[in-house]
Amino acid sequence: MSDAAWLRVIEWGLRIFQAALILLWPKLMFLTQDRALRRDSTLFGVRVPSDFGDSQIGREIFDEYRKRIWLTAILFAAIFAIGAPNGPSVSGLWYFGLLLGMLLARWVFYAMAQRRVRMEGGPAPESSVRTASLIAEEPIQRPGLRFAAFAVMLLPMMLPVITGLLLALDWRRYPSRPHLDFTAAMLAFTGAFGLCMSALQYALRYHARSSDWAADPAASLKYRTDLGLMMGSASLGVIAWGCILTLTQLFGIGMGIQFAISYPVMFGVIIFSRRMRSSLVKQFDPQSGDSMADRCWKWAYFYFNSSDPAWVVPTRSGVSCALNHARALPWICYGLSVTALVALVGPWAKIVAETRALH
């Protein structure tokens, strides 16, 4: 098949895949969190009496939230199906925009549910007791898992650097200067993202409490390692794809080969992440951690506690993690991402202007 035919297949494949993903967003991204939006002590991030979540009003608030999420996903899928133009990069941008919109909508719905819980159910009295074990965390015994954890911690940061070096060695092969600038800026963005993901895994491994996510230090370490593996491998999939795209352009490898490698890998990463997520839900101990006061949680999702040395803590629902915004890590990550994004704008504008001039 010619490259043009491949492109058409990929275009339609991506379009259908993305539309299906939008429809499945609540199931794929929020369902496990929906199920765990409360642990024994909290509902929508508010500390409540333990029976409030199962009460009629608690279930009503939860159902209302879930209905809003589903309706928004259906609306966004319809907008994508009708409005998004063809072309992998254009529909990809649309998809990314709608994903941001969905996250924003979820944030608003979550805040609304939280407000209602606060009015009707809480807050319950907070505990001022904190515990710590004098027993050390047991190091991970399985060498394979230990190796995977380190590889997934380092690779998101290393891959863009290696790709950048290869690009620097052979930059004359690029068709034009704006394309080279754009690729370099894109690599810088990927590198910034990779650095943030590596830093997050480092924080999970070395700067998180050993009583969080699970009361036992060994179980907590296992949970944190698995969570890092899941987040790291998902981000690694995206970063590796970006790096492969850059290198194939540089060495003129056909798109067929590129997609034959990257699609199965992406599919594998999605399945792996789903399995890890189910495993994490099983490993999570609802009785663990959560010793910090309600006032440490700002704007529904953001943790800010200057007296807490932890860089990363469990979210209020217990699923996944939240950065401590009183530490430097989140601000470095935001700063890097914004700088890299701004650096992308100039070369991208030049390419758009060049393409328009050609037409």
Added chain:
Amino acid sequence: MVLMYSTSVHQMARSAQLKIDIASEVPAYRQIADQVRALIVEGALEPGDSLPPVRKLALDLGIHFNTIAEAYRTLEREGLLEIIHGHGARVAGVSPASPADPEAAENFRQRLRELVAMVRTRGLSTRRIIGELRAVVDGLEGP
């Protein structure tokens, strides 16, 4: 060092847990020092056992590392801990100061006086206080 710490601490009793109440009138460093002291006296921590690094314990308890360092220094002054720079803290091999030490006895009397006064204001009878004290002493001396 991490390996030494891990292997050493694994030999401790699994129940070696610290619990602090940040809303308590008793400062956090004293709560920590008191509990570690009790664990040493009960035998849950033995001579040579390493304690978690200051920053690790501070992270787990969600408090400033200086608070833990102060607790460790207090126990070092009492002769219960050895602090070796770069190697952390471990339970001292030597026996703590003799009870006959007049300064230690005076400190004990002073702290006991404060404690008894506090529980009296909360309504505990003299008989109950004596009973509780005896139970604690018996618990520390073991079967």
